[in-house]
Amino acid sequence: MTPYDSEQKRLDTVLEKIQDAKAKNKMQQASAVEKKADVESGWKDVRFKSSTYSSLFETAMSVRQQQQMLQERELAMNSAEHQAVVLDRLTERPYFARIDVQEKGTEKVDQIYIGLASFSDGPDNFLIYDWRAPISSIYYDGGLGKVTYETPDGKQDAEVSLKRQFQIEDGKIVTIFDTDEAVGDQMLLNAVSGESTTKMKSIVTTIQKEQNKIIRNTAADLLFVQGAAGSGKTSAVLQRVAYLLYRYRGHLTSGQVVLFSPNQLFNDYIDQVLPELGEQNMVQMTFYQYASRRLPKLQLETLQERFESQPTGAAKKVIDLKGTSVYFKAMQKYAQSLNHANIKLRSVKFRGHEIISKDKIADIYYSFNDNYQLGNRLHATKEQLMKILQGKSGNEVHADWVENEVQNLSKEQYDTMLRDNPREFDSDEAEYKFIAKQLVMRAFTPVIRGVNRNHFININEQFVHFLKTVPQLINLADYGISDAEWQAGVKHTIEQMRQGILPMSDMTPYMMLFDLIKGSRGERDIRFVFIDEIQDYTPFQLAFLKFSFPKARFTMLGDLNQAIFTKENAVSLQDELSQLFDPEKSEYIELTQTYRSTQQITDFSKDILIQGAQIDAFERKGALPTISVVPTTEAMVTGIVQQLASNQAAAETTAIITKTLAEAEVAYAALRDQADVTIIRTENQRLVPGTIIVPAYLAKGLEFDAVIMWDAATKVYHGDDERQLVYTIASRAMHQLTIFAVQELTPLLANVADNLYEMR
Numbered sequence: 193m194t195p196y197d198s199e200q201k202r203l204d205t206v207l208e209k210i211q212d213a214k215a216k217n218k219m220q221q222a223s224a225v226e227k228k229a230d231v232e233s234g235w236k237d238v239r240f241k242s243s244t245y246s247s248l249f250e251t252a253m254s255v256r257q258q259q260q261m262l263q264e265r266e267l268a269m270n271s272a273e274h275q276a277v278v279l280d281r282l283t284e285r286p287y288f289a290r291i292d293v294q295e296k297g298t299e300k301v302d303q304i305y306i307g308l309a310s311f312s313d314g315p316d317n318f319l320i321y322d323w324r325a326p327i328s329s330i331y332y333d334g335g336l337g338k339v340t341y342e343t344p345d346g347k348q349d350a351e352v353s354l355k356r357q358f359q360i361e362d363g364k365i366v367t368i369f370d371t372d373e374a375v376g377d378q379m380l381l382n383a384v385s386g387e388s389t390t391k392m393k394s395i396v397t398t399i400q401k402e403q404n405k406i407i408r409n410t411a412a413d414l415l416f417v418q419g420a421a422g423s424g425k426t427s428a429v430l431q432r433v434a435y436l437l438y439r440y441r442g443h444l445t446s447g448q449v450v451l452f453s454p455n456q457l458f459n460d461y462i463d464q465v466l467p468e469l470g471e472q473n474m475v476q477m478t479f480y481q482y483a484s485r486r487l488p489k490l491q492l493e494t495l496q497e498r499f500e501s502q503p504t505g506a507a508k509k510v511i512d513l514k515g516t517s518v519y520f521k522a523m524q525k526y527a528q529s530l531n532h533a534n535i536k537l538r539s540v541k542f543r544g545h546e547i548i549s550k551d552k553i554a555d556i557y558y559s560f561n562d563n564y565q566l567g568n569r570l571h572a573t574k575e576q577l578m579k580i581l582q583g584k585s586g587n588e589v590h591a592d593w594v595e596n597e598v599q600n601l602s603k604e605q606y607d608t609m610l611r612d613n614p615r616e617f618d619s620d621e622a623e624y625k626f627i628a629k630q631l632v633m634r635a636f637t638p639v640i641r642g643v644n645r646n647h648f649i650n651i652n653e654q655f656v657h658f659l660k661t662v663p664q665l666i667n668l669a670d671y672g673i674s675d676a677e678w679q680a681g682v683k684h685t686i687e688q689m690r691q692g693i694l695p696m697s698d699m700t701p702y703m704m705l706f707d708l709i710k711g712s713r714g715e716r717d718i719r720f721v722f723i724d725e726i727q728d729y730t731p732f733q734l735a736f737l738k739f740s741f742p743k744a745r746f747t748m749l750g751d752l753n754q755a756i757f758t759k760e761n762a763v764s765l766q767d768e769l770s771q772l773f774d775p776e777k778s779e780y781i782e783l784t785q786t787y788r789s790t791q792q793i794t795d796f797s798k799d800i801l802i803q804g805a806q807i808d809a810f811e812r813k814g815a816l817p818t819i820s821v822v823p824t825t826e827a828m829v830t831g832i833v834q835q836l837a838s839n840q841a842a843a844e845t846t847a848i849i850t851k852t853l854a855e856a857e858v859a860y861a862a863l864r865d866q867a868d869v870t871i872i873r874t875e876n877q878r879l880v881p882g883t884i885i886v887p888a889y890l891a892k893g894l895e896f897d898a899v900i901m902w903d904a905a906t907k908v909y910h911g912d913d914e915r916q917l918v919y920t921i922a923s924r925a926m927h928q929l930t931i932f933a934v935q936e937l938t939p940l941l942a943n944v945a946d947n948l949y950e951m952r
């Protein structure tokens with residue numbers, strides 16, 4: 193029998209067993225549904241009686257029991273349902289690889305078939321191994337011969353005698369491919385040659401050795417991945433989430449994994465990968481969304497505003513300082529000092545009148561001894577304030593307004609207030625008192641809530657006070673900032689805050705200061721935090737995130753070549769991180785091989801950079817990028833329309849990438865009557881199939897078959913600090929890169945070697 197025949201025979205057997213399992217699963221599901229229906233009918237027996245406290249308690253118990261039973265049944269049903277989904281998936285594609293392994297010390301050679309999920313027809317008889325199982329790692333890690341792999345019990349030695357890859361379609365083996373390398377190049381080429389879609393796909397069959405390291409790392413507190421554009425950072429990290437959910441099954445849920453992504457479009461782009469792998473998506477958000485959730489009342493500067501404001505001179509220096517770890521430390525020092533003086537307060541008011549003055553609150557706040565931490569101090573202050581409020585509310589019963597309100601109650605209102613209370617009072621006075629007390633309590637509720645929510649801390653004033661104190665905490669001259677320049681910055685922030693706006697550079701410090709005053713202990717439930725495009729975060733933001741998720745392990749991905757916001761700061765990022773995380777528990781991995789683009793596009797993009805990190809193109813041939821310098825915008829539009837038609841004929845999805853939103857609008861106005869185009873204006877928009885027009889800062893992390901760069905002229909891209917932006921734009925293209933410039937090509941592209949592009 194040829195290997196092909198014997199593999200097909202085995203496949204037939206496995207598929208049959210999967211069918212059997214499906215039939216069994218159907219029965220389990222039916223019985224789970226039945227049981228759930230039984231429980232649901234039990235609701236009829238739950239009586240709602242509430243005339244006395246004890247019967248209320250009894251009802252609650254019985255409801256609780258019903259809920260618990262329902263939950264259990266639902267769980268059984270879900271796991272049966274989940275199993276059904278897994279079985280369906282396995283029917284479609286049972287496995288994609290096989291390795292023959294002999295573990296050290298044993299005689300037997302095991303045939304390990306690897307697929308998206310495990311499948312066994314009896315205890316310990318695995319017909320398919322999950323790609324995340326410890327032994328499956330061998331497949332990704334190396335070729336034939338001696339190998340070592342990690343198991344939960346430590347390292348295991350083994351010998352690999354066969355590595356085989358399969359392509360299976362509709363239950364038939366289409367190709368078999370034996371290899372002695374990690375993952376055969378041919379297979380990888382097949383995988384990356386496909387056309388782009390609006391959704392990212394999983395890379396489970398072709399994970400590369402270096403990526404496998406990222407995916408399976410469980411030891412590091414900080415895993416830092418530097419990788420060129422298109423080197424599969426995002427892909428690896430999504431596989432890593434799937435791996436972690438598998439590895440810590442039962443102890444980790446997808447809700448305890450957070451991914452900070454560059455923009456909402458990117459969230460959209462990647463949201464199918466985990467479901468495709470049979471897992472639920474983790475929590476995904478942008479830093480901006482995170483901040484907005486925490487500061488709902490303030491209007492935060494948006495990505496567009498941040499990108500397009502491009503401050504220079506002193507303003508830029510001030511902003512840069514606010515992103516440093518020095519600033520972070522200064523803030524911590526400042527917060528400490530609040531234990532002794534300068535806490536900014538607001539009086540507590542009741543019905544428009546001050547009932548506890550700022551001075552009184554300050555007296556309380558500073559009445560606790562020196563070893564109180566800020567959090568305890570605040571807590572103890574709150575307790576005192578509550579006591580005071582309790583006393584005040586007792587006295588308030590006799591106030592005139594209460595008497596007035598009691599008089600003005602309608603009969604319905606009055607009766608509602610008496611509901612569930614014995615109607616007989618000893619005296620009219622007792623009844624009056626009862627009603628009055630309720631009115632007072634109702635009026636005090638917002639006051640109590642306000643105290644509970646720390647409204648007596650004047651965080652805005654406190655923040656401004658911090659800003660004003662900075663010159664005493666940091667030697668501004670070290671950052672080339674004069675006192676006057678700093679004060680001008682403070683003034684700007686105050687003006688913005690008066691309008692309810694918080695500038696981007698103040699956003700994180702503001703949250704941090706409030707957290708410090710509250711003694712916040714962070715979100716301790718979150719176990720893994722992923723940050724994509726790390727080069728766009730400031731050291732302050734990273735320190736803040738570490739503080740906000742104290743129990744989490746961090747995976748940070750970035751490409752220092754693509755730092756479009758922080759620019760030159762990016763290089764020092766690694767040093768900064770070593771201050772935040774124990775170097776012993778930090779791991780740095782570099783991905784240099786790129787998969788996204790053709791060799792021609794990668795070589796071209798690479799040449800845009802000066803002193804860029806290493807980039808190795810994957811050998812996939814394509815057309816040279818083209819550059820057209822045209823006399824007018826009209827000529828550019830004509831050229832783009834032609835290019836779009838030719839891309840469309842080749843079934844390539846195109847993105848027209850502009851520098852700013854304003855340019856995107858110009859492009860859209862010029863093109864919309866001549867071609868079918870959609871403009872992406874904000875990060876909250878959905879990605880759609882077809883040609884899109886998008887500003888560069890929203891295209892981060894995305895990829896397209898073809899990219900057309902809108903107006904790469906000198907007047908648009910002038911500064912050397914825009915080099916990374918140009919690189920980011922060029923590296924979004926998979927197969928085709930077309931660049932237009934009106935009148936004069938930007939010097940940032942003029943230096944690219946002549947043989948790397950075609951001039952049109």
Ligand SMILES: Nc1ncnc2c1ncn2[C@@H]1O[C@H](COP(=O)(O)OP(=O)(O)OP(=O)(O)O)[C@@H](O)[C@H]1O
Binds near residue numbers: 393395788892893894
């Ligand atoms: N091992 C792999 N097998 C097949 N395809 C891969 C592999 N790794 C990456 N790719 C593909 O390469 C492309 C780029 O990957 P990805 O978007 O993860 O890169 P990235 O490093 O996050 O890029 P960027 O920094 O530019 O956002 C994707 O289409 C992805 O599917």
